[in-house]
Amino acid sequence: MSRLGTLGARLYRGEVGYDFVAKRKIWYGVSILITITAIVGLAVQGLNLGIEFKGGAVFTTPKTSVSVSQAQTYAKEASGHEAIVQKLGSGGLRIQVSELNQTEANKVSKQLSEDLKVPMENAEIVGPSWGEQIANKAWTGLAVFMLLVVIYLAIAFEWRMAIAALVALVHDLTITIGIYALVGFEVTPGTVIGLLTILGYSLYDTVVVFDGLKEGSKDITKQTRYTYSEIANRSLNGTLVRSINTTVVALLPVAGLLFIGGGVLGAGMLNDISLSLFVGLAAGAYSSIFIATPLVADLKEREPQMKALKKRVLAKRAKAAAEGASAEDSGEPVDSVTGDVAPAGAVVGPRGNRGRGRPSGRRR
Incomplete structure (x- = not known):
């Protein structure tokens, strides 16, 4: 078994782990800042x-040696508007100029042919109403999706988990849209498709953790060993390696589209969807670990039953610690795992009371 597989098994069994839930205020602060x-x-x-959202004209050229910056200058001089120029994989250019009608587009196309010394392959006129319809349908789909997610999670799990998942989704969408604004990438219908796609990825890890948490917290009030937050943290650690593996595997091809296809090869049209997928996948993995599960624990710990359970657990631990301290003062052997006084003749330490405490005196 690989080291990562061994670590995953140990995390699942609770032998090792990181207390994500206890440090939730730190993650909340980081998330709020981002x-x-x-x-x-x-x-x-x-x-x-x-x-597609502003309206205008799109011009494409065959293979040319003219640089993107030169083409932007020519397009601005010919149209009087700012232009967006993208290098195509074939070596041609895709020039977008907003706020042009058919007559103006024909004039700009003729002027660009003279300046770039290449014929324009086509001039496509796009009206802003088309992009507006796409945006409206996307917002409608997003609202319906959010509603269905909340209803499903509330039925399959509970309403607190539904709220936590919804907060994580809003967090992921906000960060992705904010990144688009900061880096200045163009927002196209492909971007909208990417944003809607990442919602499923964002929920995947969250639902896996919630399923383990639901199973682990069954009949939780009948025991006094763990609080709800501790069980939530154990469930999170148990699926941590799985979450990392699935996220990395999903990010690798998307990173190839973004950095190789869009950056190295110059296929700029790949950037609109690949950036939203890349940022959304990373944000979804982060929110599943650092937001959704800690938030569920926060909400559950406010219940009277969970408050009473936490009080019993802490009282039991305080009693065990006091008994252990008294035993140490009296010189009696103390089990280092449970903190209880060990029976006479028993072996204390990590092995507990195995071996010598048995009548045969032999280890089995």
Whole structure:
């Protein structure tokens, strides 16, 4: 078994682990800071809406040696508007100029052919109403999706988990949209598709952890060994390696699209969907670990039953610690695992009371 597999098995059995839930205030603070940064970037910078949302003309050229910056200058001089130029994989250019009608587009196309010394392959006119319809349908789909998710999680698990999952989804969407505003990538219908796609990925890890938490917290009030937060943390650690593996495997091809396809090969049209997927997948993995589960524990710990359980658990531990201290003062052997006084002749320490405490005196 690999080291990662061994670590995963030990995490699942609770032999090792990191207390994510106990440090939830730190994660909340980090998440709030990131979210505020994204919102400020969105408010100040704004989104770079594609031509599908603003309307205008799209020109494409065959293979040319003209650089992107030169083409932007030519397009701005010919149209009087800012232009967005993308290098195509074939070596051609895709030039977008907003706020042009058919007559103006024909004039710009003729001028660009002279400046770039290549014929324009086509000039496509896009109206802003088409992009507006896409946006409206996307918002409707998002609202329906959120509602169905809340209803399903409330039925399959409980309403606290539904609220936590909803908060995590809003967190992921806000960060992704804020990143788009900060880096200035163009927002196209492909971006909208990417945003809707990441919602499923964001929920995947969250639901896996919630399922383990539901199973682990069954009949929780009948024991006095763990609090709800501790069981939530054990469930989170048990699925941690699985979450990391699935996220890394999903991020690798998306990173290839974003950094190799969009960056190295110059296929700029890949950026609109690949950035939303890349940021959304990373944010979804983060929110599942650091937001959703700690938030569920926070909400559950406010219940009277969970408060009473926590009080009993802490009281039992305090009693065991006091008895252990008294035994140490009296010189009696103390089991280092449970803190209880060990029977006479028993072997104390990590092995507990095995071996010599048995009548035969032999280990089995």
